Amino acid sequence: MAKQYETVIGLEVHVELATKTKIFCGCSTAFGGRPNTHTCPVCTGMPGSLPVLNKQVVEYAVAVGLATNCTITQYCKFDRKNYFYPDNPQNYQISQLYLPICRNGSVEIEVAGEDGGTYTKPVRIHEIHMEEDAGKLVHDDWEDCTLVDYNRSGVPLIEIVSEPDMRSADEVIAYLEKLRLLIQYLGASDCKLQEGSMRADVNLSVREVGAEKFGTRTEMKNLNSFKAIARAIQGERERQIDLLEAGKEVIQETRRWDDNKEYSYAMRSKEDAQDYRYFPDPDLVPVYISDEWLENIRSRQPEFRTEKMKRYKEEYDIPEYDIDIITGSKHLADIFETCVALGSQPKKVSNWLMVETMRLLKEKEMEPEDIRFSPEHLSKLITLVDGKVINSSVAKEVFQVMFEEDVDPEQYVEEKGLKTVNDEGALRKVVEEVIAANPQSVEDYHNGKEKAIGFLVGQTMKAMKGKADPASVNQMLKELL
Amino acid sequence: MDILSLTAVELAKAIREGKTTAVEATQAVLDKIAAGEDTYHCYVTVEREKALKQAEEVQKKIEAGELTGPLAGVPFAIKDNMCTEGTLTTCSSKILENFVPTFSAEAVLNLEKAGAVILGKTNMDEFAMGSTTETSYYGVTKNPRNPEHVPGGSSGGSAAAVAAEECFAALGSDTGGSIRQPASYCGVVGMKPTYGTVSRYGLIAYGSSLDQIGPLTKDVTDCATVLEAITSHDPKDSTSMERKNTDFTSALVADVKGMKIGIPRDYFGEGLDPEVRDAVLAAAEVLKAQGAEVEEFDLSLVDYAIPTYYTIAAAEASSNLERFDGVKYGYRAQDAEDLHTMYKRSRSQGFGPEVKRRIMLGSFVLSSGYYDAYYLKALRVKALIKKAFDEAFAKYDVILGPVAPTTAPKLGSSLSDPIKMYLGDIYTISINLAGLPGISVPCGTDSKGLPIGMQLIGDCFQEKKLIRAAYTYEQSVK
Numbered sequence: 001m002a003k004q005y006e007t008v009i010g011l012e013v014h015v016e017l018a019t020k021t022k023i024f025c026g027c028s029t030a031f032g033g034r035p036n037t038h039t040c041p042v043c044t045g046m047p048g049s050l051p052v053l054n055k056q057v058v059e060y061a062v063a064v065g066l067a068t069n070c071t072i073t074q075y076c077k078f079d080r081k082n083y084f085y086p087d088n089p090q091n092y093q094i095s096q097l098y099l100p101i102c103r104n105g106s107v108e109i110e111v112a113g114e115d116g117g118t119y120t121k122p123v124r125i126h127e128i129h130m131e132e133d134a135g136k137l138v139h140d141d142w143e144d145c146t147l148v149d150y151n152r153s154g155v156p157l158i159e160i161v162s163e164p165d166m167r168s169a170d171e172v173i174a175y176l177e178k179l180r181l182l183i184q185y186l187g188a189s190d191c192k193l194q195e196g197s198m199r200a201d202v203n204l205s206v207r208e209v210g211a212e213k214f215g216t217r218t219e220m221k222n223l224n225s226f227k228a229i230a231r232a233i234q235g236e237r238e239r240q241i242d243l244l245e246a247g248k249e250v251i252q253e254t255r256r257w258d259d260n261k262e263y264s265y266a267m268r269s270k271e272d273a274q275d276y277r278y279f280p281d282p283d284l285v286p287v288y289i290s291d292e293w294l295e296n297i298r299s300r301q302p303e304f305r306t307e308k309m310k311r312y313k314e315e316y317d318i319p320e321y322d323i324d325i326i327t328g329s330k331h332l333a334d335i336f337e338t339c340v341a342l343g344s345q346p347k348k349v350s351n352w353l354m355v356e357t358m359r360l361l362k363e364k365e366m367e368p369e370d371i372r373f374s375p376e377h378l379s380k381l382i383t384l385v386d387g388k389v390i391n392s393s394v395a396k397e398v399f400q401v402m403f404e405e406d407v408d409p410e411q412y413v414e415e416k417g418l419k420t421v422n423d424e425g426a427l428r429k430v431v432e433e434v435i436a437a438n439p440q441s442v443e444d445y446h447n448g449k450e451k452a453i454g455f456l457v458g459q460t461m462k463a464m465k466g467k468a469d470p471a472s473v474n475q476m477l478k479e480l481l
Numbered sequence: 482m483d484i485l486s487l488t489a490v491e492l493a494k495a496i497r498e499g500k501t502t503a504v505e506a507t508q509a510v511l512d513k514i515a516a517g518e519d520t521y522h523c524y525v526t527v528e529r530e531k532a533l534k535q536a537e538e539v540q541k542k543i544e545a546g547e548l549t550g551p552l553a554g555v556p557f558a559i560k561d562n563m564c565t566e567g568t569l570t571t572c573s574s575k576i577l578e579n580f581v582p583t584f585s586a587e588a589v590l591n592l593e594k595a596g597a598v599i600l601g602k603t604n605m606d607e608f609a610m611g612s613t614t615e616t617s618y619y620g621v622t623k624n625p626r627n628p629e630h631v632p633g634g635s636s637g638g639s640a641a642a643v644a645a646e647e648c649f650a651a652l653g654s655d656t657g658g659s660i661r662q663p664a665s666y667c668g669v670v671g672m673k674p675t676y677g678t679v680s681r682y683g684l685i686a687y688g689s690s691l692d693q694i695g696p697l698t699k700d701v702t703d704c705a706t707v708l709e710a711i712t713s714h715d716p717k718d719s720t721s722m723e724r725k726n727t728d729f730t731s732a733l734v735a736d737v738k739g740m741k742i743g744i745p746r747d748y749f750g751e752g753l754d755p756e757v758r759d760a761v762l763a764a765a766e767v768l769k770a771q772g773a774e775v776e777e778f779d780l781s782l783v784d785y786a787i788p789t790y791y792t793i794a795a796a797e798a799s800s801n802l803e804r805f806d807g808v809k810y811g812y813r814a815q816d817a818e819d820l821h822t823m824y825k826r827s828r829s830q831g832f833g834p835e836v837k838r839r840i841m842l843g844s845f846v847l848s849s850g851y852y853d854a855y856y857l858k859a860l861r862v863k864a865l866i867k868k869a870f871d872e873a874f875a876k877y878d879v880i881l882g883p884v885a886p887t888t889a890p891k892l893g894s895s896l897s898d899p900i901k902m903y904l905g906d907i908y909t910i911s912i913n914l915a916g917l918p919g920i921s922v923p924c925g926t927d928s929k930g931l932p933i934g935m936q937l938i939g940d941c942f943q944e945k946k947l948i949r950a951a952y953t954y955e956q957s958v959k
Contacts, residue, residue, distance in 0.1 A: 041584055045804045047577070048564040048586060048683040050718050080800050082847075084824055091803035148808070277847035279856060282689035282797055285719050 003245075004209040007237045008217075009172055009202060010164035013179060014157050015189045016133065016197040017060045023132050023156035024051030024094065031195070035138070035149035043154035045089030050283050053078075057156040058101070058287055060188040061130050062297045064158060065102030067182045067304065068125050074289045076101045078130070082277045086148050087134040095159075097278040100129035101287070107182070109174040123175050124163035131157050158188075164203065164214065169230040176200060176226065184330040185302050190369055193225050200229060205250070206240045215240070216250040220257050220264060228259040235262055308333060316346040322354050329368035332357075338375035344382045352378060356396060360403050373406045381409040391469050394418050420469050424476075427460075427468060431476050434459045445481055453477055484509045489555045489649040489703040493596075496543060496554040503543065503554030506649070507536035507598050510556045514600070514647045520628055523642035525561045525619050526569045527601035532556065536598045543596065551706050551730070553596030558648035560639050561602035562609055563589055563694065564683040568599075572685050573617035574607045576805045576812045576831030586683025587718070588652060588694045588711045595710040600648055603638030607833045608802065609659055609687040611635050612905050613895050616835040621892060626668055626932055630889040633663030639697045640667040650707050651697040656688045657790050658884070658909025660695045661921035665884035665934025668923045670704045670951070671697045675941045676916035677722035678708075680715030686801040688794035689720075691913040701922065701952045705729040708944065724942065732945035735956040738772035740946070743877035745780035748908055754887045756927040761883045764924040764935045767957050768881070768950060778876070782869050783911065785862050787903055790910040791839075792846050792859035798836075799843025805831065838899065867915040874940035879950050881937055883908055884921045888931035908936060918944045922951045924958075 022029055025042035041049040065072050076099040080092040105125035113119045135153035139146050160179060166172050180191040180198060191198040205217035220236055223229045235257075240250050255264040303311070305327045312323045326332045332353055339349040361368060381402065385395045390413055398409050398418065413419060421427060434456055435442055444452035453474065460473045484506050487495060495501050511529055518524060536556070542548040559565060562572045564582035571577045589599065606616040614622040614637025622637045624630040625645035632641040636653030640663035643651050653660040655673035664671025672695045679694040686692060696707035709730055714723040744765060749758055769775045807813035807827030814826030832840070846855035873880060885905055895902045912919040917938055924935040935954070939947045 044809065046582070046584075046810075047570070047572075047580065047685040047804065048582065048584075050682050052717060052719050082800055082803060084803065084806060086806075086808045086820070089804065089809060091806055092800050275849045277800070277844060277849075277852075279796060279800070279847050279852070283686075283719060 005206045005237070005241050005244075006209045006211075007167055007233065008164045008205045008207060008214055009166040009233065011160075011162045011166070011172065011175065012201040012203065012219075013160040013162075013176070014199040014201075015064075015160065015179075015183055015191060017057055017156040017158060018187060018189050019054055019056045019060070019156055021054055022154035023054050023057050023130070024154055027154065029155050033151055035147070035151060038151040039153070043089070044150050045091075051094060051281075053284060053287065054156065057130055058289065059297055060156075060186070061101045061128060061158050062289060062294065063186045063301060064160070064183055064188055065105060065128050066298055066301060067186060068102070068105040068107050068128070068160070068179075070102035070105030070125060070128060072289060072294060073099050073101050073103060074291075074294065075099065075286055076289070077286045078281045078284045079278045080281045083274050085134070086146070087137050087153070089135065089150060089153055093132060093134065094281055094284070095131035096129035098280065100127040102128035107175065107178050109171060109178050111168075111170050111174045121165075121171070123165045123171075126161045126163050128158050128160050131159060133157050164205075164217075169233040172202070172229060172233060173226050176229070181305055181328070181330070184369065185304050187302075187330075192367070192369075193223075196224075199223075202229065202233060202236070204233060204236050204240070206237055206244070215244075216252050218250065218252065219254045221254060221267070222256045222258075224259065228257065231259065231262055232257040232264065236264060239264070316340070316350075318346055318350045322350045325358070326350065326353055331371055332368045335371065335375045335378065339379045339382070342376065342379040344379045348382050348386075349378065352382070352399070356399050357403070360400065371403075373402045377402055377406060377409055384409055384413060388469050389413065389419055391420050391466070394420070394466055418467060421464060421467050427464070427472065427476060428480075430463050431460055431473065431480055434463060435477075435480060442481060453481075485513055485646040487649070488699045490551050490706050492649055493551050493553050493555050496540075497549070503536040503540040503556075503598060504533065506554065507532050507556045507600070510600060510646070510648060513645075517625075517645050517647050521623050521625055521641055521645050521647070522620055523603055523622055523638045523645060523647050524558070524601045525571055525573060525604050525617075525638070528568055528599065531568070532598055532600045539596050539598055548596040550595045550710070552592070552710055554598065555596070555649045556598040556600050557592055558600050558603045558639055558642040558651040559589055560605055560636050560651070560653045562605060562654055562685045562687075563652060564685065565589055565599065565602065568602065570602065570685070571619070572608045573605045573619055574805075574832065574836070575618040576827070577810075578618070578812055580811050582683070584683060586694075587680035587713065587715045589683065591711045591713055592652070592707075597710075603636070603642050603651060605638055606635035606659075607836050608685070608798070609635040609654060609656055609692075610798070610835050610839050612658070612662060612902050613890070614638060614641075614663070615892070615896055616833055618833060623892065624667060624889050624931075627889070627930065629891055630931060631666065631892055631895065633666035633885075633889060635659040635663075636671070636697060637663045640664050640669055640671065643667070643669045643697050643699060650699070650703050652694055652707075652711070653697045654684055654687075654692055654694050655913065656691045656693075656794060657906045657913050660697060661884050661909050661919055661934065661936060662906070664697055664921040665923075665936075666889035666932060668926075668932030668934075669697055669699060670701055670920065670922055671695065672704050672708060672920040672944070672947070673912065673918060674708060674712070674944055675722075675918045676913075677720050678724060678727075678918075678944070679711050680713060680718045680721045682715055682717040682721075686797070688797040689801060690797060691790075691794055693913070701948060701955045702730075702733055704920065704951075705733055705948045726945075729944055729948055732948040733952050734949055735953045736772075737768055737950055737953045740768075740773040740879065740950060741877045742768060742773045742775045742950070743873055743880045744775060744777045745783070745873075745880060745882055746777050747780045747783040748882035752886050752904065752907070753883060754927070757883050757885070757887060757933050760925040760927075760933040761881070761935050764922075764954060765881050767954055771953050771957055773950070775881070778873065780869055780873060780880075782862070782866050783907065786866060786911040786914060787907060789859045789862040789866065790906065790914055791842065791903060792855050793863060793914070795839045795843035796847050796856050796859075797843070799840045799847065802832075802836070802840055807831070835896075835899070863914045866911050870911070870915045870917060870940070878943070878946050879937050879939055881935065884934035884936040885909070888927045888929070888933055912938055917941060918947055920947045920951050922954060924954070
């Protein structure tokens, strides 16, 4: 009988923090910008420059640690990780090895099981540490030279290191989703895999089911989407099983996943692993997080998803499915809550988010975090519909423009003359014209074909250029017929 | 009036009183440099035009009443490991032969704010690694008291420039004695302040946890005045401290009545030149005669200071000097076919033997498997040394001892035996390990006429006690 294998996975997740300035200097962390324009002597490693810690980085790291049930290291330090590479201007990266800011955490993940139901399990977090990002190497094929852009050098990162507690790609994705949501709720990062503000390295080994010892693991890098992660896990699992089945050994090494070829390449093995010669950075003083500071950060923790879902169920009369989707994005939940606070009916807000918003997000391949329209404008739009100032099909048109350009719907409706005509005399005149012009439909209606009235409503709306309330049109038609 | 023989404070006063001008003084000192450099070679770079232009501007401000401080118009020399915007900064290394910083060190800016004129950059041991200024890529500096001898190091160029009247005062840096020892060898005053007193921003690091910038001057009054000018809390340096009562000149009082001075027996044992011993003990007698209570005591742990220092300083240096790789600035080896070769060749060709020795030593003590046995142990010993000093300062205001075991050795006699050279740092390095302030004050000469220095060591933040004791001694023997 063929052997049964179990996959054992641990993750190292890098998250770029949403600070305005870099971790050790005042340079902007804004994405883009011409090469080497967001730089200074500190983040380009000029002789004589010195790092000064950005306090916000500590606050975000602690907030993430608290959200993942970690113990906070109240006296923590930065260490230098020494290695030579041109993207690293000092040839050492300031990171944390000996006293990382958070330790011993865990998060509960919810995973779809094979039986169609869901199961939950904890994933333990070994540690979270703070560190600086490196610059970017750009190869110029034309000149055959490599250039360095230090704009990203010194952008703050946290690295979240899990224990090897995951057993499948589904669990890995559930864990990443969980982290992403927690961190987005904290506003500590936008956690976009594609843009690299969240990066996951997968440590994977296989062992026979029931075996006590872990197998030899490999580390997989360059995973830029959940799909790539799932494929890489599947691919690496199979590669390792094939090796074992063939009586060969898995080599402990770092591999690079090529998602186009769906194959990974060995980057470096344990044998040529570098000695990073870590030691405490003498340029930085230890970080002391007082009880008071810690409590202050704790008191500012937001309401997370689980609590939010519970509260929505109690407070708003909206379907559980809607709650699930809305709270699945901090940004959506914020829009929802602001609209409700502005007086819009929860059910109506939820409908706009669930139907039109989701449709447009899908159409434009956007994430809910990318939504640009303001809750104030959505609230105004709902008020316009409620007050019958515009009808629902006009509202959808306005919403589309709002979604794209965040226009003020009141102003837009006014400027474009989209208000529903409420002048009964004008409407009666158009309805009479439509009746006169469509004798066949009128006859059908009188002969009991109720549907014929729909055609007449349509004709009236068309003649009114959509600016009528269909219910009023319907009523008037019935009266006149 | 012989301008060049004035102290910095005397010169500034003469300028304020209209007896001379900043330009005249700068011109005089530039002429002296032109005459003396062939013999002494104190400078790596002299900025003639820049200095004269700066002197003109300073003179205008003095006349307009915008600059009224005690150093306004005084020409200074800066050790070549402090960044100076627009002026070559080499650390006396080939690897920085073409490095022109885009910003100035905070200490230099503070001096300029006080109205100083910057003459140029002084020679030093390469990356401050050495005790003789002979490891410089740009040639040796000679001791103005006797050009057959070294000026000491690593701030040898700064000390020699002060002694040779090629500046009125200078800045040096001290990681294990690099201000105090050359001051002692050249017969000038040199002070290493409490760690964190002077910003390290812009100081090209050797051993970050030990480095401190300080003054090299003609007398104690200049020393206190310069220290007061360069002291500042700098938010750009995380290890910079917010200190109160930094009016160091207020301690220029000739009175040590009741001051408790401890003399560590450990500092007067084997290896100490008898002439140095006698001169230092005689200086202690002078202070005693002025009313200080002087007694001997056992400091302990002195023997451990050298291995501890060379472990910590080399470890930090091995990492600090990684940025010199030929990629971004400085020397790059040509014709390397790949990145790794470029790194290797640039560093092999760019660094001198003493720097390489310390990089290798430092890399070794930090490497996996040796970290605990060397680096971590050294940190523990460092803490014990600090504790030994804490106990001493519970009893004494000031500790008095020699700066170095001998007077300045002859040129070329030190580098062949690095261990012996390292042992020469024995009285100065524990002060860096403990973060304490120390001052070197001239206390006579040996039979060859070479200067001898007395070292006064204070508890953290007690520079004023040192200044008071040093000033009292200086006034007593005038």
